[in-house]
Structure formats: structure tokens, C-alpha cells
Amino acid sequence: MRLPRASHAAAPPSDPRPGVLPPEGVEPDDLRRALGRFATGVTVVTSLETDRPRGVTVSAFMSVSLDPPLVLVALDQARTLGPVIRATGAYAVNILGEDDAALSDCFAGAPSEPGRDVFCGAAWRPGALGMPILERAIASLVCRLEDVVPVGDHHFLVGRVIAVSTGHGHASPLLYYRRRYLRIERATTTPLEGLADH
Numbered sequence: 001m002r003l004p005r006a007s008h009a010a011a012p013p014s015d016p017r018p019g020v021l022p023p024e025g026v027e028p029d030d031l032r033r034a035l036g037r038f039a040t041g042v043t044v045v046t047s048l049e050t051d052r053p054r055g056v057t058v059s060a061f062m063s064v065s066l067d068p069p070l071v072l073v074a075l076d077q078a079r080t081l082g083p084v085i086r087a088t089g090a091y092a093v094n095i096l097g098e099d100d101a102a103l104s105d106c107f108a109g110a111p112s113e114p115g116r117d118v119f120c121g122a123a124w125r126p127g128a129l130g131m132p133i134l135e136r137a138i139a140s141l142v143c144r145l146e147d148v149v150p151v152g153d154h155h156f157l158v159g160r161v162i163a164v165s166t167g168h169g170h171a172s173p174l175l176y177y178r179r180r181y182l183r184i185e186r187a188t189t190t191p192l193e194g195l196a197d198h
């Protein structure tokens with residue numbers, strides 16, 4: 001199927017108008033800047049390497065399907081946790097609360113004390129399938145690895161959710177926006193039209 005050419009595609013490469021993209025391709029910095037405007041939560045994806053808990057900070061997490069219950073995380077193909085998850089066939093997604101930016105930094109490999117070699121000193125317990133559940137997570141989902149889809153320089157890890165836990169109270173999430181952590185200092189919430197609150 002031939003797609004109609006987008007109107008901006010006709011612009012000459014030297015078009016100086018701000019926000020107008022060249023006909024094909026984008027500069028990596030421009031791509032990062034645009035994607036950074038999409039706010040996400042922050043998770044630590046964990047698994048087990050011969051009884052040792054391992055984890056990595058991941059913002060590319062989304063729900064895919066409710067029935068069956070499927071979620072997806074996107075891991076750079078270079079991530080050291082990828083082969084661990086494939087060997088175990090399972091992982092846990094731990095959603096971080098707003099006070100855990102330091103945990104996020106540590107699991108992203110920033111110099112920290114205690115370091116990532118000792119699981120960032122994070123308190124954890126084995127959940128379903130023995131997957132490491134962070135005690136401080138505001139919610140955790142244990143997943144059996146269902147599919148691995150190579151996409152560009154990443155792998156989509158599709159997981160079937162087999163157990164969930166949610167923290168007590170209404171802790172706010174840690175957010176990631178424009179390559180910085182974002183805290184919600186003041187929030188108003190609005191119900192969606194026609195959708196009951198949970």
C-alpha cells in the first residue's frame with residue numbers, strides 16, 4: 001500500500017522553519033528531545049542470575065493486553081539483563097515511587113554506594129517464580145517471558161503477568177521527563193468521561 005506523502009515531505013532539506021522535519025530521517029538529538037516530552041514512570045526490571053538478584057532501570061514499559069494479561073518492556077539489545085531474563089524465562093517489573101530516584105540511578109549504573117553489584121542495597125523478597133520484588137516499589141508485576149521480539153536496536157520482552165502486588169497507601173510515582181526526574185508537588189485529577197474510578 002502506498003501511503004500519501006506527508007505535506008512536510010515536500011519541504012526542501014534546507015527549510016529553516018522550526019519544527020519542520022527533513023523529508024527522511026531525524027537527528028538523534030532531535031529524536032531524544034522530542035521523545036523526552038513524553039512523560040513516563042520509572043521501573044526497575046529484575047530477574048535472577050543463579051539465585052542472585054539482578055536489576056536494571058527501565059522507563060519503556062507498557063501494558064499490552066488485559067485478556068490475556070500481557071505487558072511489554074523494551075530493553076536495548078546491549079543490556080546485560082537481557083540474557084539473564086531469557087535464561088530464567090521470567091522477570092518482575094517494579095514501579096518506583098517518587099522518593100526512589102537514587103534507586104533508579106543505581107540500577108541505571110550510576111556510581112552508587114552500595115553499588116549495583118550488591119543490588120543497590122535494596123530490600124527485596126522473592127515473589128512468584130522467585131522473582132525479586134523490591135520492598136519499596138509502589139507496585140510490582142511478575143511476568144513469565146512469553147515472547148522476545150527484536151525491534152531496531154532493542155528487544156521487546158513480552159511478559160504474561162502471573163502475579164501483582166501494590167504498595168500500601170497512595171504513594172506518588174517517580175516520573176521521568178525531559179531526561180530528568182519529575183515529582184508531582186501539586187496535582188489535580190479529573191475522572192475520564194464514562195469511566196469508573198479504581
Ligand SMILES: Cc1cc2nc3c(=O)[nH]c(=O)nc-3n(C[C@H](O)[C@H](O)[C@H](O)COP(=O)(O)O)c2cc1C
Pocket residue numbers: 042056057058059060061074075076078079080081104105107108109110176
Ligand atoms: C530513567 C531511566 C530510564 C531508562 N530506561 C531504559 C529503558 O527503557 N530501556 C533500556 O534498555 N535502558 C534504559 N535505561 C538505561 C539503563 O538503565 C542503563 O543503561 C543501565 O546501566 C544498563 O545496564 P547494563 O549496562 O548492565 O545493561 C534507563 C535509564 C534511566 C536512568
